[in-house]
Amino acid sequence: MTMLLQIDGKDVKASEGMTVLEAAREAGIEIPTLCHHDKLKPYGACRICSVEVERKGKTRIVASCGFPVEDGMVVRTRSPRLDRIRKVILELVALTTMVEGEVAGEMKKAAKEYGADIHRFESRFRAKPTRCILCGQCVRYCAEVVGQHAIGFMGRGIERRPVFFPEKARACLTCQACFNLCPTGKIPSETDFVVFDGFSVDDYLAGNP
Ligand code: FES
Structure with missing residues (x-):
């Protein structure tokens, strides 16, 4: 209809x-959008x-x-109301996604568009700079589209973060479909991206261990 x-x-x-x-x-x-993907x-x-x-x-x-x-x-x-809402969302999200005073990816583009002051809440809230907004695009894409489940969420509350699962991460060598989805640029640029047994995803992508 x-x-x-x-x-x-x-x-x-x-x-x-x-x-x-x-x-x-x-x-x-x-x-x-930050957490949306057409697929x-x-x-x-x-x-x-x-x-x-x-x-x-x-x-x-x-x-x-x-x-x-x-x-x-x-x-x-x-509308002025919607622009204000988007501006504040971006300013809050920037608290955890800023690296060396900058945001990256879609965040950067949106912050510019809505005039967000990414440093606005810095002095009022202490946040762990995870560079992740938990949009779950990487986790959901791997599960729903690729069907691999090579990445998933671990931890609760402020400790919650996406991790690559070591036993599946080798599939990432040929796939890497999630690498361009991240709205903050965390994947794959962050080398300390944690996996369960202490090896970074870079180790896996390099074929080690
Ligand atoms: S894009 Fe709609 S809630 Fe994130």
Whole structure:
């Protein structure tokens, strides 16, 4: 079934079951994402893709990557409120992803676009610089698309981080599909990326041990 909605004042046709993000992108309207990948199920972790959705006179803020289109829906992808939300998300995420005062990858692009001050919360919060935002793109892509499960999450709370599993990491030698997905540039640039038995993924990629 075809639905008609309005995104940023533009009439957009979409099929039932599509998300707002998919409909917007198909219409050439860009919405920033950090945890989304077209080949993966919506994850809803970062909320940077938030948009304003108006329905029956009520406005809600929803994560566009997982929100289905509805007929007659009015969507705004930019507004002072949305820009503020995205700016603060980026400033908070920067706390753990900054390396030597800089962020990398998609984070860098988005921080520039939304005027995020990546140092804003530095003096108020102490955060471990993991350079990971736990978007899970690497973990989910390896499991859902590649079918290898060579990388997974380990630890809880602030200790939670993705790790390569030694017994599977050799598959990474020929695959490396997750290397370009990381929105912060952690993979593969970080050489201290931990695996269970103390060897780094670089050791595995180099064929050692
Ligand atoms: S891209 Fe939608 S919540 Fe992260």
